[in-house]
Each structure stands twice: as C-alpha cells, then as structure tokens.
Amino acid sequence: xxxxxxxxxxxxxxxxxxxxxxxxxxxxxxxxxxxxxxxxxxxxxxxxxxxxxxxxxxxxxxxxxxxxxxxxxxxxxxxxxxxxxxxxxxxxxxxxxxxxxxxxxxxxxxxxxxxxxxxxxxxxxxxxxxxxxxxxxxxxxxxxxxxxxxxxxxxxxxxxxxxxxxxxxxxxxxxxxxxxxxxxxxxxxxxxxxxxxxxxxxxxxxxxxxxxxxxxxxxxxxxxxxxxxxxxxxxxxxxxxxxxxxxxxxxxxxxxxxxxxxxxxxxxxxxxxxxxxxxxxxxxxxxxxxxxxxxxxxxxxxxxxxxxxxxxxxxxxxxxxxxxxxxxxxx
Amino acid sequence: xxxxxxxxxxxxxxxxxxxxxxxxxxxxxxxxxxxxxxxxxxxxxxxxxxxxxxxxxxxxxxxxxxxxxxxxxxxxxxxxxxxxxxxxxxxxxxxxxxxxxxxxxxxxxxxxxxxxxxxxxxxxxxxxxxxxxxxxxxxxxxxxxxxxxxxxxxxxxxxxxxxxxxxxxxxxxxxxxxxxxxxxxxxxxxxxxxxxxxxxxxxxxxxxxxxxxxxxxxxxxxxxxxxxxxxxxxxxxxxxxxxxxxxxxxxxxxxxxxxxxxxxxxxxxxxxxxxxxxxxxxxxxxxxxxxxxxxxxxxxxxxxxxxxxxxxxxxxxxxxxxxxxxxxxxxxxxxxxxxxxxxxxxxxxxxxxxxxxxxxxxxxxxxxxxxxxxxxxxxxxxxxxxxxxxxxxxxxxxxxxxxxxxxxxxxxxxxxxxxxxxxxxxxxxxxxxxxxxxxxxxxxxxxx
Numbered sequence: 001x002x003x004x005x006x007x008x009x010x011x012x013x014x015x016x017x018x019x020x021x022x023x024x025x026x027x028x029x030x031x032x033x034x035x036x037x038x039x040x041x042x043x044x045x046x047x048x049x050x051x052x053x054x055x056x057x058x059x060x061x062x063x064x065x066x067x068x069x070x071x072x073x074x075x076x077x078x079x080x081x082x083x084x085x086x087x088x089x090x091x092x093x094x095x096x097x098x099x100x101x102x103x104x105x106x107x108x109x110x111x112x113x114x115x116x117x118x119x120x121x122x123x124x125x126x127x128x129x130x131x132x133x134x135x136x137x138x139x140x141x142x143x144x145x146x147x148x149x150x151x152x153x154x155x156x157x158x159x160x161x162x163x164x165x166x167x168x169x170x171x172x173x174x175x176x177x178x179x180x181x182x183x184x185x186x187x188x189x190x191x192x193x194x195x196x197x198x199x200x201x202x203x204x205x206x207x208x209x210x211x212x213x214x215x216x217x218x219x220x221x222x223x224x225x226x227x228x229x230x231x232x233x234x235x236x237x238x239x240x241x242x243x244x245x246x247x248x249x250x251x252x253x254x255x256x257x258x259x260x261x262x263x264x265x266x267x268x269x270x271x272x273x274x275x276x277x278x279x280x281x282x283x284x285x286x287x288x289x290x291x292x293x294x295x296x297x298x299x300x301x302x303x304x305x306x307x308x309x310x311x312x313x314x315x316x317x318x319x320x321x322x323x324x325x326x327x328x329x330x331x
Numbered sequence: 332x333x334x335x336x337x338x339x340x341x342x343x344x345x346x347x348x349x350x351x352x353x354x355x356x357x358x359x360x361x362x363x364x365x366x367x368x369x370x371x372x373x374x375x376x377x378x379x380x381x382x383x384x385x386x387x388x389x390x391x392x393x394x395x396x397x398x399x400x401x402x403x404x405x406x407x408x409x410x411x412x413x414x415x416x417x418x419x420x421x422x423x424x425x426x427x428x429x430x431x432x433x434x435x436x437x438x439x440x441x442x443x444x445x446x447x448x449x450x451x452x453x454x455x456x457x458x459x460x461x462x463x464x465x466x467x468x469x470x471x472x473x474x475x476x477x478x479x480x481x482x483x484x485x486x487x488x489x490x491x492x493x494x495x496x497x498x499x500x501x502x503x504x505x506x507x508x509x510x511x512x513x514x515x516x517x518x519x520x521x522x523x524x525x526x527x528x529x530x531x532x533x534x535x536x537x538x539x540x541x542x543x544x545x546x547x548x549x550x551x552x553x554x555x556x557x558x559x560x561x562x563x564x565x566x567x568x569x570x571x572x573x574x575x576x577x578x579x580x581x582x583x584x585x586x587x588x589x590x591x592x593x594x595x596x597x598x599x600x601x602x603x604x605x606x607x608x609x610x611x612x613x614x615x616x617x618x619x620x621x622x623x624x625x626x627x628x629x630x631x632x633x634x635x636x637x638x639x640x641x642x643x644x645x646x647x648x649x650x651x652x653x654x655x656x657x658x659x660x661x662x663x664x665x666x667x668x669x670x671x672x673x674x675x676x677x678x679x680x681x682x683x684x685x686x687x688x689x690x691x692x693x694x695x696x697x698x699x700x701x702x703x704x705x706x707x708x709x710x711x712x713x714x715x716x717x718x719x720x721x722x723x724x725x726x727x728x729x730x731x732x733x734x735x736x737x738x739x740x741x742x743x744x745x746x747x748x749x750x751x752x753x754x755x756x757x758x759x760x761x762x763x764x765x766x767x768x769x770x771x772x773x774x775x776x777x778x779x
Contacts, residue, residue, distance in 0.1 A: 053442030056397055060430070060438045063404045067430050070408045070415060071423030078412045085409060085730050089738040092402045093745055099398035100749060103391045108756050292495060295420040299427045306431040313439050320443055320450050 007300060008290035011072040012279065014303060015065055020268045022061035023131075024166070024261055029055045031167020033098055033124025034160055035186055036117060043179045044117060048102065050174040050325035055102060057314060059095065072296055076279040076289035083142040084134050091130035097123030125160065132159030139201065139271065140208045141281035151204055158197030165190035166264070169239070169257040172248060174325045180249055187256065188243050195236055198267060202229065205274055209281055212274045225273070232266045235259045335727045337735040338410045341742065343709075345402055347702055348746040352396030354701050357471055357516065358523035359389050360464030362550065367460060369546075371453065380543035381550075385527075387760055390445055395749060397438065402742070404430075411716070413726030418494045418717055421487055421502060422477055429473035437466030468516070475515055479508035481717050482708070483576045489720075506576055510569040511708075517562040518704065520554060521661060522697025527551030528668065529694025530761045532687040535679050539762050545679040552672060555665030562658065567622070573708075574623055577718060579637040580711035583647040585619050590633040594619040599652075602644040607634070642713040650707040657700035664689055695754070 001009075029051045036044055070077045081088055097119045105116035136152030137143075168190060171183035206213040216225060239259045242248045248256060275281060279289045290296065363385055370378035407426070408415055415422065443451060443459040451459070486501025487494050496502055528551030531544045574581045586602050586609050587594055596618030600609035620629040634641050668682070668690055675681035716723045 053446045056393070056438035056441050057435065059397065059401060060435050063401055063434060064430050066404055066408075067427055070404075071419065071427050074408075074412075074415045074419045074423075077408045077415065081405065081409045082412070082728065082730060085734055086738070088405055088409065089741065092405060093741055095401060096398040096745060096749075099394050100752075103394045104752060104756060107387055107391060107760055108752070109759055291423065292420050292493075294496065295423055298424045298496070298499065302424070302428050302431050306435075310431070310435045310439070313436075317439050317442055320447055 004293045005287065007293060007296040008072065008286045009277075010300065011068055011290070011296060012276075012286050014307070015068040015072065016268070016272055018061050018065035018068060020265065022058070022065055023268075024264050025054070025058035025061060027163045027264070028166045028170040028257075029058055030098070030124045030128045030160075031163035031165065032170065033120050033167075034128065034164050035167055035171070035183075036121045036124075038186065039179070039182070043182070045327070046175055046179055046325060047171060048105070048120075049327055050171065052102065053317065053321045055099070057317065059099065071299060072291055073279055073286070073289040074291055076284055079280055079284060080138070080142065084137060087130040087133045087137075091127050091134070094123045094126030094128075094130060098127060099123070124163075128160035128163050129156045132156035135159060139205055139274075139281065141283060143208075148208075154200060155197065158193055158200070161190050161193035162197060162264075165194050165239075166257070166260050169260050172243075173254045173257045176249075176324055180253070184243055184248060188240075191236075191240055191243070194263075198232065198236070198263070201267075202270070205271075209274075211278075211282055215274060228266055228270050228273075232263055232270075235263045235266070239263075334730065334732040334735055335724055337732050337739060338727050338730075339723065341735055341739045342406055342410045344739065344743055344746065345399065345406055347705070348750070349396065349399035349403055350701060350705060351698050351750075352392045352399065353467065353471065354519050354522045354697065355392040355526065356389060356396055357464075357467045357519040359385060359392065359526075360460070360467050362523055362527070362554075363389060364457070364460050364464055365550070367457060371457075377542040377546050380541055381546050384541075384543065384760065385547075386445065388526075388757060390441075391753065391756065393437075393441060395753060399746075400434070409730065410728055411726045412728050414716060414721070417492060417721055417726070421480065421494050421496055424496075424499075425473055425477040425480070425503070429470055433466045433470035433473060437463050437470065440466070471515060471519075472512065475512045476503045476505075476508055479511045480505045482511075482712055483507040484717055484720060494717075507569075507572055510565070510572045513565045514562070514569045514704075515701075517558055517565055518697065518701050520558045521562060522701060524551045524555035524558060524665065525661065525690075525693045525696050528555060528665075528690045529692070529696075530757065531679060532682075532690035533694070533758070534761050535682070536684070536687050536691060537762055540679060545677060548668075548679045549672060549677055552665055552669040555661060556669040559658065559662045559665055563662070566655075566658070570623065573711075577711065578632045579634065579641040580647065580708070581623065582632060582634045582637070583642050583644045583711060584651040584707060585623070585631065586644060586648045587619070587631050587633045589635050590630065592620065592630045593617045593628045594623075594631045596622065597648075600648070602648050604644060640714065642711045647707050647711045650703045650710070653703035654700050654707060657696050657703065660693065661696060661700070664693055 032047050032051050036047065039047055066077075069080070101116045101120035101123060105113050105120065108116060133152045133156040136155030137148060140148050140151060165187055168183045168187035172180055172187060175183060206216055216222060236259075239256050242252060242256050242259070245252075277285050277287075279286055363382060366378050366382040366385065369375070370382055404426075407422075440459040440462040443456065444463050447459060448456055480502055483506040485505040486496060486498035488497050489495070527547050531540075531548035531551060534540045534544045535548075570581065570584075582588075585594065586597050586600050588607050588609070593616070595612075595614035595616045597609065597612055597614050599611065599613040601611050602609050617627045620631060621627055623629065623631060634644065664686075668686060671682055671686060672679070712718055714722050714724070716726050
C-alpha cells in the first residue's frame, strides 16, 4: 500500500476514533441528562456538576469527526448527510437545547429552572434518539424501506438506553451517598435493553449485508474474531454482577464505567471490521470517497501535531477534576 | 420558495445567530484575563467581583457559540455540498485547523477556567484563562482566513473545475485577510466595550450598582473610546481594499449606479433595482469620491459596469449605513461617557441619567453593527460564493425544499427563543449580581 492509498485509511481510522471518543464522552453526558427527571433537585445539581467541566470538550469530538468526514471524505459526507438530513437537524436542535440548558438553568430566574431542566432532559433525549436512528440507518447502508426504518426505530430506543447505562455508571464513579445508590439502580434498569440492543445489531448486520456475512462467518476468521463477542459478553456480565454487589459503592466504583466503555469500544471494533473498506456499507469505499492526497497530507500534518496535544490536555482536564464531583463554583 | 433561497436563509440564520456569541467571547476572554490580573495585582475585591460576574456572561455566551458552531459544522456540508466538492481542498484544511488548534483548546480549558479555581494553582488558572482567550482568537483567525479567501481568492489553481492549493501562505494571508481580521477583532472589542458599559449603566439606573459596577463602566468606556477611532481607520482601509478587489460591492454600498467622478456621499436614499437609480437622495457632494479615492474628483466605477454580476443593492446600501451610523453613535457615547466619568471622579452614580440611559440602550449595539457589517460584506459578494469563480447557485444542495423549510422553521424558533433568553438572563444577573450560580435562591432583602 503506497502513501496515497494509506492516507485515506489513516483518516478513516482517525474519524472512527473521533466518533468513538464522541460517543463515549458525550454518551455519558447524554445519559446523565436522560436520568435528570428521576433525581431530586439537589441531586440534579450534583449530577450536572459531575459533567459540567467536560461537556464542551466532549462535544468537540463530534465536530472533529464530522469535520474529517467533510474534509477527507466529501463524497461520503454528501451521501450520508443528505440521506440523514432530518435526523441530523433534530440531533443538532437537541444538542443546542441540552448545551444551553447547562448554563441557563443556574443563571436564569429561579422559577425558570425547572423549564431549563426539562430542556436539558428533552435535548439529551432528542439527540440520543436521533443518533440511534442514524446509527441504525448507517449500519444498514442507508437503504430506504420500512424494514430499515423499523430497525432504525428500535436502535433509536436502544442507544439512549446504552447512554443511560454509561451515564449511570459515570455517576456511580463520580458521586457518593444516596445518589450513588440510586445511580446503581438506574444502571441495573438500563442493562437489559443494552444487551438486547447489542444482540440485535450483531444479528441484523450480517442479515442485511452479504459482505458482513462473508467477513464474519467464514473459517478461520470466525474463530479469530470470536474474542470480540465473547469479551463483550464477559464485560456486560461483569457490569451486571458488579452492579448487584455493595463493592461498587466503595473502591470498585470506577470499574462498571470502565467496563461499559470497553463494551462501547468492542462494539466499535466489531462495526469497523464489518464496514471496512466501506465508508457507506456496500456503496462507497474509503478510496472512492477520499479527497486529494495533497489536502489529506496537509491536514495529516496538523493532526499528527495537534491530536496528541489535544489528548494530553484532555487527560490533564480530567485529572484536575479527578475524584467525586463537588459543587460547581466560579471563582 | 426554491431550495437555493431556503438554503441561503437557513445558513444565514445560523451564521447570524452564531456570530453574536464569538463576537462577545473573543474580546470578553481577554477582558476577563485583565480583570483577573487587576485583582491579583491590587487585591481589590471589586475586580474579583467584575471577574466573577463577567465569567458568567462568558460561560453563557460560550455555550451558545459552541452549540451553534456545531450546527454550522454540519451545515457547510448539508447546505453547500457543491462548495466542498469544488473548494474542499482549500476550505477543508482551514476548517480542520480551526477545530484542531482552536476549538479543542478553548473547550478543554474552559472547564478549568470556570470551575478549576482551588483545584489548580493561581498560575495554572491564569494560563487556562489565557488559553481560552487565545483559542477564541485563533478560531477567528482561521475562520476569517477562509472567509477572506472566499472574497479575495489566492494561492490556488483550478484543474477540471476543482480547486487545488498551490501556496498555503497566499491562501491564509490573502489580500483582504489582514484588513478583515483587524476589523472583526476590533468589532468584538467594541461589542464587549458597550456590553460592559451598558450593563453597568443599567445597574446604576436600577439602583443595583455593586462594588464592581464602576470598574466595569470605566473599563467599558475606556475600551470603547480607544477602539472606536482605531475601528474607523481600520474600516476605511478595509473599504479601500474592497474597492481594489470587489469594486461592485463598494458601488452597491455607496449606491452608485452610473460611473462618476466626484461622486456624492449619500446619507439617505432608496435604491431601486427596477429603475437602476436612487429615490429620495440626501447627499453631500463629492464626499464619497474623497473617502474612497482620497481625491475630490476621483472616479468611482458604478454598478452599470457590473450588470448581471453585482449584488442586490438595497441590503448592502442599508447595511453599510446602519453599521457606520452605529459606529458614529459609539464614538459619541464612548467619548462623552468617558469624559463625564473622569470629570465625576470615576463615580458611576454621578453620571447624568440621560447618558446612562443612552449607554444602557447601546448594550447590544455591537451586535447590530457586527451583523450589519457582516451582511454588507457577505451579501456584497453575491452572486458569488467564491468571488468571481464559483456562484452560490452552483454550490446548493439537492435536499428537497419542504425539508429545508421545516428545519429552517425549527432553527428560527429555537434561535429566537434563545436570544430572548440570553438578553433576559444577562439582565436578570445584572439585577441580582450577588448570587453564586449554584447557591440556594436568595430571599429578597427587605428595604428596612
């Protein structure tokens, strides 16, 4: 593989990682947003305090992901975003509502706070459901038809459940006392639909796409790939077992979150393996969709310098706010 | 309505909403750094009060800027796929560098800047505040590099209709970029200057002045008084640069239908595209020629030169007058305000009430001038997207118009509500400035 052929693959990997980072990082934000109506007013403040310092940067991974899609794969960008025009618009409006509610809820008049809390919840829900709908259509190759719509609708309900599981595990890690106990209960509630969703996607993708079938269900690949679903299953069972124990309220509080992130990562690896080398399943390959080599090179240089720096200061920001969440105060 | 018009309306609605908030955050970031520095240096809690209050406004503006920026990052592709297909090799890297060097930087350090106090040292906190301010400015740098390139393209070649970069230095530092960047950064400074002064004046008028109100007023008026003459000079140079590269835009700004020597400056007129002339002109003889060519009898090429390829005249003509008019008001109010305040020993409460009302009324004047100026330059580029090379109509998307109309209505509703909420919340915070953002609701203190 020469340089001109390798660059699009590098960018596909980078785009995938940006999208994965977005789904994991903003996933817990959206999950916390979805859990908001279940909490008391004091707990609401703590829940939002646990994500307040991070959400801006978390959302930026979406801009990087869609930015790379736009810059590196303009033809795929056109195809994907034209097909998903309405859900994209809904997701954006959802993200707008959720994002502004962070600030408005503590700055507006006190009697308007419930309204902004509702906007926070609604925005999180709309964004999460729209992302699920888009994921459902994307992994079935953006094909029109009621069957695909039905499948996307199911994913639109299940992805928010996955975010809730992630968000609840985040809260188990970042809070203590009664809120932590309640978060453990929320996580247990979200667990069954997540398992159902992962199972459905695993069954549906080979069903709709012959190329996925051929990539997974042939020997010896099938054996070589077996660790992916097995590890996913093990991680999910581990999460369920931990959530049932008292240990998770103490020193093990971070383990469920880490395991759920691992589940997301494994799901991503499985999906990436199914898709490659397509940007849009069975329709457009990485190389067909890529832009000029010179342009990719110039952005590649920028990414090589800045992405490590971004990861570095992201880690720094998380370390500054390490440990249990405390009240947010401007100083 | 056809899809092109709807797509333009949608993009214009988004970009107009978005620009309001970076216009605040770019200069407010540096202002916060100044407040923080004054507090550390003087240990006067009034500076800390100013820092705390304006941090809240910053956080709010930043959030609105981020969420609308995310919408924009999608709309480049959904509304103008032809733009990315033809110009993607140039626009892509510029947008990419904006995300990589600016967007992440500001978003990541914002958390530390807002909530990190006590968790990091004062020095790290100052550095975080600096990085946020620097990030917002870098963001403006890249976005304006791209925008300027669309007005005065340079450093590229076209093969089979597709643009390829030949010199990135020429692309970034294209002919209109230094002028536009300066003009926009000064606009941000003025927007913040009048927001500071306006909120402080409002607090005095409502009897809610705090220890930091006078400091805010003085900072705002000083900033305004210093920046407005600079802006007038920068605007003039930007205008001359436009005359050189986009004469049809200047002809529309001045409402010059026929090429003429010694063209008058029109204070008022009603440009009419149908008759290709102005009605109800009120003019100062020869002044337009003097301003634009620095000669009384200098020639200004009229719109007759550019028939079929010039922008719609009325919005450009009026936008320009609103911008310049607001600038003149800014000059009057900042100088008068500063002079009065100095004469009254920097006591905000001693200012005459009409002046305070004027300043309060000018709180968001920077938004008006910025939007008006933005419309002049962007509508003034029409019918082109990339000046002289790519028409807007060639870049439009194939999304059916009902879908664009529906999402446009959705965006407009949300944005209108958010602007109302933003102004209302800034006002609410100004009238209740003591409360910590996360504290329990305070009972109204009795007057006794």
